[in-house]
Amino acid sequence: MRLCLALLFWVGEVLADPTLVERYRQGQEHWPAATLDAGIQAEPLAALPTEPPCPASNPCTQASRVLGKQLFFERRLSGSGQLACASCHDPDLGWADGRRQAIGHNRQVGTMNSPTVVNSGYLQRLFWDGRANSLEQQAMASWLNPVEMAGDPDVAIATLQRLPGYAELFTNTYGDATISRERIVNAIASFSRSLTLTNTPFDQFMRGNTDALDEQEIRGLHLFRTKARCINCHNGPLLSDESFHHLGTSFHTVGNFKGRYSVTGDATDVGAFRTPPLRGVGKTAPYVHTGMAIDLDMLLSLYNMGWWQNAEIIGTGDETPQAQLSPLIKPLGLSTGELADLKAFLLSLTGDMPYMAPTAELP
The missing domain is CATH 1.10.760.10 (Cytochrome c-like domain)
Structure with missing residues (x-):
């Protein structure tokens, strides 16, 4: 019964705006506004340039x-x-x-x-x-x-x-x-x-090929920008704000739990790890810095539930401040159908990973 109600709710949301997919196919100026938290300056989504920059001190040849x-x-x-x-x-x-x-x-x-x-x-x-x-x-x-x-x-x-x-x-x-x-x-x-992935279906869509994403993937893109809240951290051409956030993935004194704090010494950076870019995400499981999310379904479920705030462990002898869950992480309430749509969009970011055989060892 719960599954049926969730599916009906999801279908109802889609039918509430029957022009949604067409609006996305018309270009970003026609897209609904993104759902952003106060103070977030998200870069517009865009195709990734085909070549990364090379430093003058190390020219790419x-x-x-x-x-x-x-x-x-x-x-x-x-x-x-x-x-x-x-x-x-x-x-x-x-x-x-x-x-x-x-x-x-x-x-x-x-x-x-x-x-x-x-x-x-x-x-x-x-x-x-x-x-x-x-x-x-x-x-x-x-x-x-x-x-x-x-x-x-x-x-x-x-x-x-x-x-x-x-x-x-x-x-x-x-x-x-x-x-x-x-x-x-x-x-x-x-x-x-030289190892680049820049021609995913999403990149093609952003360059004007409106058929590069199907309807489910476009619905997933819409969720990515709105209800699923991904856009708060995964934005711009890289699909990453290149910042650092604590999700609840690190546990006090366990493994590498300090994250960005080890670099900055700032208490707000305890347990904060870099927002990864998302291209190729369908082929790079497991996920997060500990590898605790074994596949995309598990990863999306963790975000959907809102992760968790870790409790402080008393008596460890470690004076590192307690990590605080990022305020950008909140329960999402995504239905089964919405999770499927969001996953479909993420898979559109995978494309054809670059591949090459290993070099022969020089004698």
């Missing part, structure tokens, strides 16, 4: 991308000689790893879910806590992290210098065969910027 790809799959950069960037960012798994938490050096289990590197070149802040401001910083940090690749740059450079194939690759990229830690991370960052 075909040669740097070829070298970067080789290094992205190069296990000998790691302390064990068994891990590469691709170990946690696998092209077969949406350039993530499909795990709740990453597994790194000596089978250490990390505290965070590995996000996809697809479209990472558009981001201003990297890592879940935003501690890196560029892909170059991110690549260096992951390479040196003792729980991730545990790399020793001097040892890795000496290893690459013994492999004749790298001399040609570095010469083609930088004009000479010198191998340095800066050149290594610059090439990896250049390759990462």
Whole structure:
């Protein structure tokens, strides 16, 4: 009975505005106003530019991308000689790893879910806590992290210098065969910027192909902008405000619970993690920084219920302030049909993930 009533309510809402889908097909100037909380300055939704910007200090060239790809799959950069960037960012798994938490050096289990590197070149802040401001910083940090690749740059450079194939690759990229830690991370960052997903059905729709989204997906887009409240955080061309919010996903003293607070020391940032962009979301489960949402249905259910405010744990000996649920998180009251529509829209953001076979290891 409850399911029938929910479906009837959902159908009634759709019939209340029979022109809704057509209004969305006519362009943004005809769309209903977005539902935004007070003080939220949301950027308009838009298609993503086909190429991310490249810093002047690390120009994107075909040669740097070829070298970067080789290094992205190069296990000998790691302390064990068994891990590469691709170990946690696998092209077969949406350039993530499909795990709740990453597994790194000596089978250490990390505290965070590995996000996809697809479209990472558009981001201003990297890592879940935003501690890196560029892909170059991110690549260096992951390479040196003792729980991730545990790399020793001097040892890795000496290893690459013994492999004749790298001399040609570095010469083609930088004009000479010198191998340095800066050149290594610059090439990896250049390759990462080439991994883009910019022609999803949603992007096509935003560029004027009004048939790129079907009616259910358009209803989902409408919910995304209104009743589902997603637009408060997932806006602009990136579908991310690139800010940090606490959802209830971190628990005091458990794992990496501090989030952005570790960077800023601001009590309002405890448990706050970066708003992820959403393109490719259908192929990058599990979700949130802990990987606790195993699929989209579970993720949407958690948002629909409004997450939760974690209770303070007394006597832990940890003086970190208690994380506070973001005021942007509220129970949504979405019906079964509305959840299906919203999921359909999110899947329209997936498109064809970039794929390439791993490079052959240089002898």
